[in-house]
Amino acid sequence: MKIAVCIKQVPDASTVRFDKEKGTLVREGVESVINPFDYNAIEAGLALKDQVGGEVSVLTMGPPQAQDAIREAISLGVDNGIVVSDRAFAGADTLATTYTLAKAINKLGEFDLVICGKQAVDGDTAQVGPGLAVRLGIPCVTCVDELEVLEDGRKLRLKRMCEQGYDIVEVELPALITVLASLNTPRVPSLKGKMRAKKTDIPMLSAEDIGAETSKVGLAGSPTQVATTTVPTFDAKREMLEGEPEEQVDALIGKLKEAGIL
Amino acid sequence: MLTVDLEKCIGCGECEDACSFGAIEVKEDKAVVDLDKCTMCGTCVDTCPEGALELAKQESEASGINPDEWRGVWVTAEYRFGHTAPVTFELLGKGRELANDLSVPLTAVLIGSGVRQHAQELVERGADRVLVVDHPELEQFRDDVFARIVSGLARREKPEIILAGATAMGRSYIPQVATMLETGLTADCTELEVRKEDRSLLQTRPAFGGNLLATIVCPNHRPQMSTVRPHVLKALEPDASRQGEIVEITPTDEELSSRLKIVESVMEKAEGPGLADSDIVVAAGRGMESEKNMALIHELAELLEAGVGASRAVTDAEWLPHRTQIGQTGVTVSPKLYMGFGISGAIQHVVGIQGADMIVAVNKDPEAPIFDLATYGIVGDVKTILPLLIKKIKKERGV
Ligand SMILES: Cc1cc2nc3c(=O)[nH]c(=O)nc-3n(C[C@H](O)[C@H](O)[C@H](O)COP(=O)(O)OP(=O)(O)OC[C@H]3O[C@@H](n4cnc5c(N)ncnc54)[C@H](O)[C@@H]3O)c2cc1C
Ligand SMILES: Nc1ncnc2c1ncn2[C@@H]1O[C@H](COP(=O)(O)O)[C@@H](O)[C@H]1O
Numbered sequence: 001m002k003i004a005v006c007i008k009q010v011p012d013a014s015t016v017r018f019d020k021e022k023g024t025l026v027r028e029g030v031e032s033v034i035n036p037f038d039y040n041a042i043e044a045g046l047a048l049k050d051q052v053g054g055e056v057s058v059l060t061m062g063p064p065q066a067q068d069a070i071r072e073a074i075s076l077g078v079d080n081g082i083v084v085s086d087r088a089f090a091g092a093d094t095l096a097t098t099y100t101l102a103k104a105i106n107k108l109g110e111f112d113l114v115i116c117g118k119q120a121v122d123g124d125t126a127q128v129g130p131g132l133a134v135r136l137g138i139p140c141v142t143c144v145d146e147l148e149v150l151e152d153g154r155k156l157r158l159k160r161m162c163e164q165g166y167d168i169v170e171v172e173l174p175a176l177i178t179v180l181a182s183l184n185t186p187r188v189p190s191l192k193g194k195m196r197a198k199k200t201d202i203p204m205l206s207a208e209d210i211g212a213e214t215s216k217v218g219l220a221g222s223p224t225q226v227a228t229t230t231v232p233t234f235d236a237k238r239e240m241l242e243g244e245p246e247e248q249v250d251a252l253i254g255k256l257k258e259a260g261i262l
Numbered sequence: 263m264l265t266v267d268l269e270k271c272i273g274c275g276e277c278e279d280a281c282s283f284g285a286i287e288v289k290e291d292k293a294v295v296d297l298d299k300c301t302m303c304g305t306c307v308d309t310c311p312e313g314a315l316e317l318a319k320q321e322s323e324a325s326g327i328n329p330d331e332w333r334g335v336w337v338t339a340e341y342r343f344g345h346t347a348p349v350t351f352e353l354l355g356k357g358r359e360l361a362n363d364l365s366v367p368l369t370a371v372l373i374g375s376g377v378r379q380h381a382q383e384l385v386e387r388g389a390d391r392v393l394v395v396d397h398p399e400l401e402q403f404r405d406d407v408f409a410r411i412v413s414g415l416a417r418r419e420k421p422e423i424i425l426a427g428a429t430a431m432g433r434s435y436i437p438q439v440a441t442m443l444e445t446g447l448t449a450d451c452t453e454l455e456v457r458k459e460d461r462s463l464l465q466t467r468p469a470f471g472g473n474l475l476a477t478i479v480c481p482n483h484r485p486q487m488s489t490v491r492p493h494v495l496k497a498l499e500p501d502a503s504r505q506g507e508i509v510e511i512t513p514t515d516e517e518l519s520s521r522l523k524i525v526e527s528v529m530e531k532a533e534g535p536g537l538a539d540s541d542i543v544v545a546a547g548r549g550m551e552s553e554k555n556m557a558l559i560h561e562l563a564e565l566l567e568a569g570v571g572a573s574r575a576v577t578d579a580e581w582l583p584h585r586t587q588i589g590q591t592g593v594t595v596s597p598k599l600y601m602g603f604g605i606s607g608a609i610q611h612v613v614g615i616q617g618a619d620m621i622v623a624v625n626k627d628p629e630a631p632i633f634d635l636a637t638y639g640i641v642g643d644v645k646t647i648l649p650l651l652i653k654k655i656k657k658e659r660g661v
Contacts, residue, residue: 063298087263091302094449098441123469124591125449127437130405134441139406139521142434157525162430164343165530167403170523219302223446223483226304227464229474240639248640249650252622253658255638259620261542261566261599262658 001054001153001173003045004111005078006101006132007038009062009069010122034069037117039186040179044115044147046077047184052153055079057108061089061100067202075189075197082108086207091219094127100217101128102135103210113156114176118143129178141169142178263317264300264307266293270314277306277315329461332422332484335361338412338436339372339384340427342403343529346380348539349427351387351497353490356454357425358388358498360463363456364422367391371415373408375401378510385506388498395511402524403431409438410517416443421485423463425454428489440487446480447487452494452613463488468590468613493538493594494617537586540569543597543618545588548575549604549625549644556581558648559603565655571595573605589614603644607632624648 012031034042045056058073058081060066070081084104092100105111114136119126126142133140145166146159158169161180171177189197207217215221241251256262264285273291285299286306293314307315337357340347354370361368367390372381374396381392395411416424416439424439426432428450440447452475453466462479463486469476480486537543544563546556559582563570570586577587588595590610596617603624605611612635615621623636624647633639640647 087297090297090300093446094437095441095444095446121591123449126433127440127447127449130434130437131441134409134438140434140438141405141522143430160430162342165528167527168525170525172521175521223444223480224448224478225481227477227479228308229303229305229469229476231474238633238636238639240633240641245642245646245650248642249647249654252638252640252651253654256599257658259599261620262655 001048001052001112001149002110003048003054003056004105004108004114005038005041005045005056005058005073006114006116006128007042007058007060007069007073008035008117008120008122009033009060009066010035010120032065032068034072035117035120035122037119037121037179037181039117040181040183041115041117042073042076042078043184043186044144044177044179045113046187048113048147048149052149054112057081057111059084059101059104059108061085061092061097061104064204067204070202071197071200072189074200075193076187077190077193080200082203082205084205084210086217088207088214088220089218091222092217093222093224094123094125094131095223096217096219096221097128098131098135099221100207100210100212101132103212104205105132105136107205107210110174112173114138114174116176116178118178118180126178129176133176136174136176138174138176139171140176140178141171144177144179145182147177147179147183263297264295264302265316266295267314267316268292270312272312272314274311276309276311280306280309327482327484329422329482329484332420333364334366334369334419334421334423335364336369336371336416336421336424336485337389338424338426338432339370340429340431341372341374341377341380342431343527346383347427347429347492348497349429349432349490349492350384352492352495353425353427354384354388355498356490356495357423360423360454360456361390363458364461366422369393369419369421371395371412373400373411375399378508381508382506383500385504385508386500386502388504389506391507391509393509393511395513397513397518399518400513402527403435404520404522404524405435405438406522407513407518407520409435409442411513412436413439413442414517415511416485422461424485424487426487426489428491432489436487436489443485443487445483445485445487446478447489448478448480449489451488451490454488454490454495462486491594493596537569537571537588538593538595540595541597542566542568542599543571543588543595543601543615544568545571545573545600545602545605545615546576546582547573547602547605547625548579549606550576550581551604551645553579553581555645555648558644558652562601562648562652562655565652565659568599568601569595569597571600573608573611602632602636603648605632606630607634 056078116129148157337353339350369391370384370389426436448465455464571588572582572586600618601622623632
């Protein structure tokens with residue numbers, strides 16, 4: 001099975017601080033990591049390869065340093081990876097991102113399965129997977145929680161989750177799936193993998209290399225634009241209930257009765 | 263591309279501070295942009311006191327779309343497991359307001375099998391018109407089929423706005439619709455408003471993990487599309503006297519063809535309100551100190567017939583199951599009463615409780631940010647306050 005996994009490098013949430021006064025993120029010393037759900041996407045690809053054989057490729061659209069993400073994926077065992085990187089890609093919304101990723105995937109060849117994470121934790125959109133499937137002209141199953149290859153290897157049987165329950169879905173390949181963290185437990189890099197990652201050259205492809213029209217990538221190809229950003233504020237209607245614990249609780253009970261809750 | 267007008271730049275460094283991506287640095291008294299890091303978010307442009315920064319917005323002329331040809335507001339209804347999802351009514355409430363502001367009709371799109379009988383309810387909740395696509399083959403939700411139907415209808419009828427629920431279903435097929443129509447889609451919005459001058463839909467959503475609210479526009483493409491979080495908008499009360507037009511649409515064989523086969527659909531959740539629908543929510547934070555103390559939370563919740571919620575610190579520690587997490591990456595609640603015990607009030611948590619009518623917070627730190635938005639705050643130890651509260655409520659109730 002030929003598998004492509006899309007991964008994104010995101011700021012490590014645990015190292016981001018927020019400056020309340022200025023209303024901005026402080027990213028000094030912030031490390032970049034692979035989007036958590038994308039580890040599950042990589043693992044899904046590797047597990048399928050272990051089971052039925054084949055090849056796993058990873059790709060990412062991002063700045064040149066996104067090479068680190070590809071290198072890490074190689075240390076985990078994927079066969080190869082590329083970064084699609086071009087200044088023209090900056091400011092891409094999900095429509096421009098799916099256009100670019102689809103061009104890159106088509107450049108790499110034909111795939112039986114494309115795997116994405118459920119969502120990227122920086123943007124939280126969950127739109128790239130389904131949008132990319134449309135661009136590639138293949139069916140999409142989101143929020144996959146269980147995965148099984150059917151005998152002939154041309155079909156997958158998937159459990160996809162929703163608020164009320166789940167569906168069992170069968171899909172013919174080629175297809176795209178987006179995966180949940182509950183699908184699997186990502187493996188850790190092997191020593192051999194780490195060595196290979198160090199030595200591997202990671203190709204960087206530009207807009208031209210993948211044959212992308214510049215009017216369709218980055219800011220130019222993005223229908224949505226950020227008009228303004230604001231720091232959220234809340235109406236402070238607070239009333240502190242003072243006194244000894246006993247008095248505080250009595251006061252609260254009074255308030256709850258007033259409001260008709262008790 | 264972000265450019266700096268070196269004549270105007272005074273090297274004050276405001277932009278450097280404002281940039282969340284470390285893409286601007288003041289060198290020799292002038293701002294220098296690192297284009298590899300710049301994401302063109304535009305935050306710096308507004309902060310420059312001299313107006314020296316400019317984000318050259320290449321007009322997306324490729325759209326070839328004339329926005330004036332697109333009129334009307336649409337809501338895609340969500341019908342699954344025999345019910346219209348509450349978010350549909352919430353969207354109709356907001357959609358009504360937007361349609362009034364734009365002086366256009368509000369249309370609901372209802373897809374499924376045997377759904378014709380539910381169309382009138384959408385009228386009662388605010389729709390002027392319901393497009394019903396009722397077909398036995400639409401019994402199951404298949405992304406490709408639903409996406410083709412909605413995008414086909416939109417191409418023919420040209421609405422200026424399409425709203426959908428930011429549910430598993432909406433977030434699965436609506437991005438496909440947007441891609442088919444090659445238009446913008448803003449995920450998981452919490453606020454929508456129309457700018458009357460240019461009929462732009464202002465779509466507000468949390469960004470950067472909830473630390474910022476970003477307002478997104480889609481100036482040159484139509485339709486303008488958003489998915490909206492359940493429980494943040496208010497539904498209208500049903501009004502049986504409302505009149506509306508119900509239009510039946512027959513899907514084509516091509517639209518119904520699919521590469522997905524739904525083998526079975528299973529509803530797992532027990533009937534009755536989930537956390538998101540609870541009138542009262544009792545939420546535990548890290549300040550509860552241990553898994554053992556969850557018993558107090560459960561006891562209070564049972565007494566008040568409340569839903570149990572948690573901060574991420576608690577669900578990460580597995581003191582409570584993941585589905586109880588409230589906030590940015592969890593559920594949004596809008597109860598009559600929310601009570602937080604040992605919760606600091608991190609922005610990612612409180613974005614999930616903004617809709618609560620009354621917020622009670624118990625925290626031993628008087629400086630905890632949760633007190634900024636609490637209706638009633640108690641500075642104290644949860645291990646003292648909770649047992650007292652339980653005891654006194656029991657006494658009130660005579661149990
Ligand atoms: C991208 C992103 C998404 C996130 N999404 C979410 C989300 O959806 N939901 C969410 O909740 N969080 C989310 N978080 C995490 C969030 O930032 C906070 O870390 C989390 O909400 C903190 O939980 P807490 O208030 O329980 O813990 P803490 O912040 O550790 O606060 C514990 C509080 O308990 C008080 N306390 C301690 N002991 C006692 C005692 N004995 N009696 C009374 N008070 C006591 C302390 O004073 C303190 O204020 C997200 C973070 C990121 C980066
Ligand atoms: N720039 C990118 N490069 C490669 N894959 C991406 C990129 N952005 C998003 N993805 C993939 O799409 C998924 C969903 O991202 P999002 O729609 O941004 O929430 C991620 O988990 C990745 O698998």
